[in-house]
Amino acid sequence: MPKxxxxxxxxxxxxxxxxxxxxxxxxxxxxxSEIAGRAGxxxxxxxxxxxxKDELLFATMRHxxxxxxxxxxxxxxxxxxxxxxxxxxxAVSFSDDQFQAEIIAAWLAFYVEAQKSTELRRLLRxxxxxxxxxxxxxxTGILPRTEADRVAEATAALIDxxxxxxxxxxxxxxxxxxIALIEDYLETKLNGRSLP
Amino acid sequence: MPKxxxxxxxxxxxxxxxxxxxxxxxxxxxxxSEIAGRAGxxxxxxxxxxxxKDELLFATMRHxxxxxxxxxxxxxxxxxxxxxxxxxxxAVSFSDDQFQAEIIAAWLAFYVEAQKSTELRRLLRxxxxxxxxxxxxxxTGILPRTEADRVAEATAALIDxxxxxxxxxxxxxxxxxxIALIEDYLETKLNGRSLP
DNA sequence: TTTTTTATTGACGCATCAATCAATAAAAAA
DNA sequence: TTTTTTATTGATTGATGCGTCAATAAAAAA
Numbered sequence: 326m327p328k329x330x331x332x333x334x335x336x337x338x339x340x341x342x343x344x345x346x347x348x349x350x351x352x353x354x355x356x357x358s359e360i361a362g363r364a365g366x367x368x369x370x371x372x373x374x375x376x377x378k379d380e381l382l383f384a385t386m387r388h389x390x391x392x393x394x395x396x397x398x399x400x401x402x403x404x405x406x407x408x409x410x411x412x413x414x415x416a417v418s419f420s421d422d423q424f425q426a427e428i429i430a431a432w433l434a435f436y437v438e439a440q441k442s443t444e445l446r447r448l449l450r451x452x453x454x455x456x457x458x459x460x461x462x463x464x465t466g467i468l469p470r471t472e473a474d475r476v477a478e479a480t481a482a483l484i485d486x487x488x489x490x491x492x493x494x495x496x497x498x499x500x501x502x503x504i505a506l507i508e509d510y511l512e513t514k515l516n517g518r519s520l521p
Numbered sequence: 522m523p524k525x526x527x528x529x530x531x532x533x534x535x536x537x538x539x540x541x542x543x544x545x546x547x548x549x550x551x552x553x554s555e556i557a558g559r560a561g562x563x564x565x566x567x568x569x570x571x572x573x574k575d576e577l578l579f580a581t582m583r584h585x586x587x588x589x590x591x592x593x594x595x596x597x598x599x600x601x602x603x604x605x606x607x608x609x610x611x612a613v614s615f616s617d618d619q620f621q622a623e624i625i626a627a628w629l630a631f632y633v634e635a636q637k638s639t640e641l642r643r644l645l646r647x648x649x650x651x652x653x654x655x656x657x658x659x660x661t662g663i664l665p666r667t668e669a670d671r672v673a674e675a676t677a678a679l680i681d682x683x684x685x686x687x688x689x690x691x692x693x694x695x696x697x698x699x700i701a702l703i704e705d706y707l708e709t710k711l712n713g714r715s716l717p
Numbered sequence: 718t719t720t721t722t723t724a725t726t727g728a729c730g731c732a733t734c735a736a737t738c739a740a741t742a743a744a745a746a747a
Numbered sequence: 748t749t750t751t752t753t754a755t756t757g758a759t760t761g762a763t764g765c766g767t768c769a770a771t772a773a774a775a776a777a
Contacts, residue, residue: 329774331724351636356764367726372766430636436685437633440547440626449689479679479702486682489632493645506675513709525744527754552734563756568736 332374336384338364339371343385348427353382353434383444386435390452393423397459407466408515411480414459415507418484419500424491426498433492456481467515476514483507528570532580534560535567539581544623549578549630579640582631586648589619593655603662604711607676610655611703614680615696620687622694629688652677663711672710679703 342363346355357378361368375381400413417423439446457477464473487503538559542551553574557564571577596609613619635642653673660669683699 329723335724352633354637357766358764368765369726369728369767370724373725376766378765433629433633433636436688437548437629440629440688441550446689453686453689475702475705479706482679482682482686482702483675484682485685486678486680489681489685490649490678492632492636493642493649506671506678509671510675510706525753531754553736554734564735565737565756566754569755572736574735 335364335366335370335374338366339374339381340385340388343381344389344427344431347385347431347434348425351430351434353438357381379442382435382438383442383448385431386445386448389428389431389435390448393417393452394455396420396422401459401462404463407463410463411460411467411511412508414456414463415480415484415504415511419487419503421500424488424498424500424503429488429491429498432488453481456484472514476511479510480507483510531560531562531566531570534562535570535577536581536584539577540585540623540627543581543627543630544621547626547630549634553577575638578631578634579638579644581627582641582644585624585627585631586644589613589648590651592616592618593651597655597658600659603659606659607656607663607707608704610652610659611676611680611700611707615683615699617696620684620694620696620699625684625687625694628684649677652680668710672707675710676703676707679706 339360342360343355346360346363347353350359356368357371358368360381361371364371371381375384396417397414400417401410404410404413435445436449439449460477460480461473464477467473468476484507487506491498491503535556538556539551542556542559543549546555552564553567554564556577557567560567567577571580592613593610596613597606600606600609631641632645635645656673656676657669660673663669664672680703683702687694687699
């Protein structure tokens with residue numbers, strides 16, 4: 326009993342299923358059947374809408390990136406000062422929507438896959454550039470350019486590093502301590518004074 | 522014309538081949554034949570010595586970890602002050618022997634694989650604990666415990682973060698700027714003053 | 718009402734690999 | 748010299764999984 330206009334519904338369901346499958350397996354070694362099953366459809370349908378597995382994975386990463394971008398824009402819009410902008414970018418990276426076991430696993434897996442796939446690498450570079458630009462949008466209002474560059478790079482590395490290290494632990498991600506760590510760094514750098 | 526005492530030679534060759542194969546492919550998706558071919562033997566021989574592919578990969582990660590540990594111990598032995606100990610740990614992580622495209626790719630790939638394999642996760646946790654302990658061995662001589670803990674965690678995150686971010690770039694790894702970034706952080710934290 | 722488009726799947730072909738095994742041969746031990 | 752151990756591989760098997768295709772059916776268009 327095929328209803329019309331299913332395409333966007335299925336695409337969304339398949340992408341969500343991909344994320345949760347990757348989250349559970351902890352890698353991109355998930356079968357099309359597994360993903361399709363989770364989405365409640367046949368693997369043939371997944372191929373029908375996405376063509377090849379690569380494209381489904383690519384669409385999934387793009388979706389994750391898009392969500393992060395949306396959240397970041399919203400947070401930046403609410404930030405009043407440059408200092409708040411920096412904190413906003415950090416906070417979004419460790420927000421409940423982003424800093425989930427599933428998403429973290431996906432990030433990691435996609436980083437690895439990017440070694441093979443040129444397109445995926447391009448996508449992740451866009452993320453890196455965007456993150457840098459978002460951080461700089463706050464930092465340039467506080468520090469001289471050279472210093473701002475350095476702090477932006479360190480902050481980005483800290484974010485990625487805390488993500489990857491998080492993957493080794495089990496249990497619920499502790500976003501609070503991650504944020505505290507980065508904020509401590511920022512405070513030191515921006516005020517020249519660390520937390521007591 | 523089988524010569525006697527080949528086992529250690531083959532094991533070493535196979536592990537080296539595994540690293541270079543992973544480096545080229547950028548992931549653990551390398552076939553036993555590919556690895557064996559690089560080592561100049563048949564895939565059957567690889568199975569003969571390592572049993573299953575898992576075990577070869579495991580042995581490879583253990584080898585990488587062991588090398589890092591050896592290098593670190595040597596560097597720590599040459600460090601005279603606590604401050605030098607911290608720098609030594611950082612320097613080794615970005616030394617020519619460690620900060621190579623091949624090794625970086627392997628680290629990344631193994632991090633992902635650790636999501637699936639309990640043993641591998643245990644191995645990587647050992648690395649994390651050891652890194653922390655090595656950093657603390659210097660930091661506790663400079664900062665109060667709580668502060669030292671925080672700086673150790675941040676430094677570890679920076680190291681891992683710079684590794685993962687390195688994987689996105691192409692060309693030769695730039696260890697110098699990575700070290701500079703971390704040293705700048707350490708200077709700020711330990712002296713309360715950043716580089717000009 | 719007939720035709721086309723959209724949705725959907727079960728079955729299948731085909732390729733890839735990990736792992737096994739029987740076979741070969743040289744060295745070492747008995 | 749016979750036997751055992753060590754080294755080595757080509758061929759094979761069995762499983763897995765991507766992608767395709769023909770078939771089915773409802774909705775929409777003609």
